[in-house]
Amino acid sequence: MINLLIVEDEPLVRASIQSFLDWENHGFSFIGAASDGEEGLLFLKDHPETDIVLLDIHMPVMDGISMLKRMRESDLMQVVLILSADNQFQFVRTAFQLGALDYILKSEMDEISLLKQLKGAAEQIAAAGRKSENLHPKEKRLIIDALLEDILHNRNKELNCHLIEDLDYTIHFPCRIGQFTLELDGKNERIKQIIRLRGQEFLKDRGASEIHFLSSGKALFFISPDQAQSFSEDFSEILKDAMNLSPDIRYSCICENREELPGQFTYLQSLDVGQSRMIRRAQSYIRKNYASPQLSLEEVSHYVEVSRTHLSAQFKKESGMTFRDYLTKTRIDSAKKLLEETNLRVYEICEIVGYPNVEHFSRIFKKVTGISPNRYHQ
Known part of the structure; x- marks a missing residue:
């Protein structure tokens, strides 16, 4: 059974909510009612078994926002649903910032909508209440x-x-x-x-x-x-x-x-805005297959099922670099990692990352990094 407290200064509203449905048949029990925030706080201190608080915003003595602040300060925070009038949205925003779960417009509230929101709150409680x-x-x-x-x-x-x-x-x-x-x-x-x-x-x-x-x-x-x-x-x-x-x-x-x-x-x-699934797939394919010296724009375009012309144009537009530049960057980044973390020779690394010719690899490596592979390895 989910225990409910209603904090509302209008007796008619309190009575209407409590008489909407046979709440216990739906798994809910109204265990208390308060006419202002101070009464609500006193009730929570004496009834820690309270699960959900239906909380009005404007009340005498202590309003709903002040009660929410005190609940947080006093470690009395429960699941809170705000009862709001149509012109109180600025207060509802503050209530959300203080930890309220949702709000209910009094002008639109009926038994069906209230039950739906209470069940949603109960699901949150169930998730929290089940120990890990x-x-x-x-x-x-x-x-x-x-x-x-x-x-x-x-x-x-x-x-x-x-x-x-x-x-x-x-x-x-x-x-x-x-x-x-x-x-x-x-x-x-x-x-x-x-x-x-x-x-x-x-x-x-x-x-x-x-x-x-x-x-x-x-x-x-x-x-x-x-x-x-x-x-x-x-x-x-x-x-x-x-x-x-x-x-x-x-x-x-x-x-x-x-x-x-x-x-x-x-x-x-x-960072991903504008990048299509096609380009993400193309980049993923390059990162998987860059070690192949034969990897080409035509092969990748066949994989993503578009023409090489279309892939070339979209690749540049969406990634900010050409297909060739992206492939080169991927290969050189891998080569740098191998130079830093292994004792492999330069000619061995160049083959691993897709360059069959060591002179060509060294030239590209220096163009990208500013130094030769041998100096980078030192």
């Missing part, structure tokens, strides 16, 4: 993914932050938001499980617990700023070796606290 040790790991991950997505989109952020903390999930600050998209070709669930497991190996000591998947299909994680580059290199390498996948990982600016998360998430999405 009683959740199946897969179910816990899905709940965390959904709550994170709401937090990043700034939807009911205060409530969802409380819910996710109840699942023993913590974002360590400062951090960067990392994001990548993979073309999974219909094997989504199996691949996602593998990516989560392999990602966890590399993230556990880098400020995050696992990879999360959003409803958009993008994968997301949080990471300590000084670990972002090494994670990208290690994780990309393991996915390429294990599954022939090459994620294009992008990062937000540094987030110092959770208030900065939605803004940085929005910034991260803006």
Whole structure:
């Protein structure tokens, strides 16, 4: 049974709401009523079993906004639904900032709409109330993914932050938001499980617990700023070796606290604006196959099923560089990593990254980096 408290100064409104339905048959029980915020606070202190508060905004003695502030300060925060008149939207906005879940217009309220919103609030309570040790790991991950997505989109952020903390999930600050998209070709669930497991190996000591998947299909994680580059290199390498996948990982600016998360998430999405699925697939194919000396625009255009002329034009338009420049950058970036981390000779590395001729490779490497491969290796 979900326990309800109504805080409303109009006796007729209180009575109407309580008489709308046989609430107990729907799983709800009105355990109290208060005519102002002070009475509401006293009730909450004496009745910690309260689950949902229906809270009016304008009341004598203490209004709804003041009560919400006191609830937060006194650690009495429950799920709150605001009862609002049509001209009170500026106060509703403040209530959301203080952690209210939703609002109900008194002029439009009836038993059906109220029941629907109460059931939605009850679902949130159910998610929070189930202790993490009683959740199946897969179910816990899905709940965390959904709550994170709401937090990043700034939807009911205060409530969802409380819910996710109840699942023993913590974002360590400062951090960067990392994001990548993979073309999974219909094997989504199996691949996602593998990516989560392999990602966890590399993230556990880098400020995050696992990879999360959003409803958009993008994968997301949080990471300590000084670990972002090494994670990208290690994780990309393991996915390429294990599954022939090459994620294009992008990062937000540094987030110092959770208030900065939605803004940085929005910034991260803006990096992908205008980039079509065709170009993302083309870039992914290049990152998987750059080691082939024969890799060509024609081969990639055949893979993404467009003409080479169209792919060439769109590639330049959407990525800001030509197909050839992107392929060269991918090869040279890989060569730099091999020069830094292995004892391979230059002629061996040039073959690994798709250059059969060492003189040509050295010339291209110096053009891109400003120094020769031998000097870079020193």
